Amino acid sequence: MEFITPIIVLSSISLFLGVLLVLADKFFADYGECRLIIAGEKELTVRGGETILSYLTVNNFNIPSSCGGKATCGYCKIKVLNGAGPILPTERPFLTRDEKDAGIRLACQLKVKNDMEIFMPDFLETVKNIVKNRLYDPKLRWRFNISNQIYSKHDDKNIKKQDDTDDKAKIYGIIENYKSMAGALVPVLQNINSAFNYLPEHGLGYISEELNIPLSQVYRVATFYNAFSFKPKGKNIIKVCLGTSCYVKGGKKIMETLEKELSIKVGESTGDLKYSLETVNCIGCCGQSPVITINEDIYGYLKHTMINDILKKY
Ligand code: FES
Numbered sequence: 385m386e387f388i389t390p391i392i393v394l395s396s397i398s399l400f401l402g403v404l405l406v407l408a409d410k411f412f413a414d415y416g417e418c419r420l421i422i423a424g425e426k427e428l429t430v431r432g433g434e435t436i437l438s439y440l441t442v443n444n445f446n447i448p449s450s451c452g453g454k455a456t457c458g459y460c461k462i463k464v465l466n467g468a469g470p471i472l473p474t475e476r477p478f479l480t481r482d483e484k485d486a487g488i489r490l491a492c493q494l495k496v497k498n499d500m501e502i503f504m505p506d507f508l509e510t511v512k513n514i515v516k517n518r519l520y521d522p523k524l525r526w527r528f529n530i531s532n533q534i535y536s537k538h539d540d541k542n543i544k545k546q547d548d549t550d551d552k553a554k555i556y557g558i559i560e561n562y563k564s565m566a567g568a569l570v571p572v573l574q575n576i577n578s579a580f581n582y583l584p585e586h587g588l589g590y591i592s593e594e595l596n597i598p599l600s601q602v603y604r605v606a607t608f609y610n611a612f613s614f615k616p617k618g619k620n621i622i623k624v625c626l627g628t629s630c631y632v633k634g635g636k637k638i639m640e641t642l643e644k645e646l647s648i649k650v651g652e653s654t655g656d657l658k659y660s661l662e663t664v665n666c667i668g669c670c671g672q673s674p675v676i677t678i679n680e681d682i683y684g685y686l687k688h689t690m691i692n693d694i695l696k697k698y
């Protein structure tokens with residue numbers, strides 16, 4: 385117990401210092417006058433310390449933003465030619481591999497602390513231009529890869545593959561099969577989900593890199609469909625129907641029996657990952673209620689006393 389007190393003291397001191405540093409940066413850091421050069425457009429002289437987005441906005445350069453600079457929309461992308469520091473953790477989810485290589489950054493996150501040169505494509509200036517040039521895809525948000533002038537070629541993708549594990553190789557194998565196909569994201573997620581019986585979260589990063597899709601978009605799709613799960617699932621998925629017809633004919637009792645037999649609750653998997661237990665609202669076999677499914681098999685007219693024998697088959 386005596387080692388806990390110094391740990392608490394040290395953590396409190398680090399927290400206090402951290403807060404002090406943030407406050408000092410906010411109120412006392414003086415970055416002096418900085419030049420914000422908008423390539424081919426204008427040169428602004430600004431008092432450093434604020435985000436690029438705020439300087440552009442007060443100078444009537446319209447950068448799209450729907451989250452008010454909270455780094456949740458990913459709209460405010462610009463290309464920084466000179467003077468940017470490392471990519472911030474808040475920017476990463478919104479940038480594709482090519483965008484990172486090309487110096488694309490979120491204007492609402494990057495602060496001007498020294499002279500900076502940025503590039504704002506004409507088409508970002510008005511929505512009219514964006515629509516006219518067909519550069520806006522409401523589903524994919526900003527598609528910088530349409531404009532050759534923005535990208536540099538990414539030519540070093542073998543580096544990250546040096547420390548491949550088995551899982552990684554399997555995931556890369558699946559991605560490779562669909563890479564050249566338009567709309568590859570969903571089939572890649574489906575295949576990884578069925579290969580592992582869930583979506584390993586680190587796999588989403590590989591998908592983002594290889595398909596050149598922002599991680600935020602991969603997450604959006606992966607969390608949209610119920611078919612995908614971030615938790616490892618059992619080899620056999622048992623679904624107990626709790627729709628009205630099944631419920632009134634004893635579906636709840638069936639569910640409780642399964643929970644007892646498997647020693648898990650609904651939504652959980654057994655320790656050996658042999659079974660996962662889920663509920664469903666009507667599978668269209670109300671005439672045979674109460675009903676459960678195990679993988680592709682349907683069991684109707686069930687009685688709780690039949691559960692044990694059914695489980696033995698799996
Ligand atoms: S304004 Fe939304 S991410 Fe920057």
Ligand code: FES
Pocket residue numbers: 625626627628629630631665666667668669670671673675
């Ligand atoms: S309510 Fe269970 S199958 Fe319809």
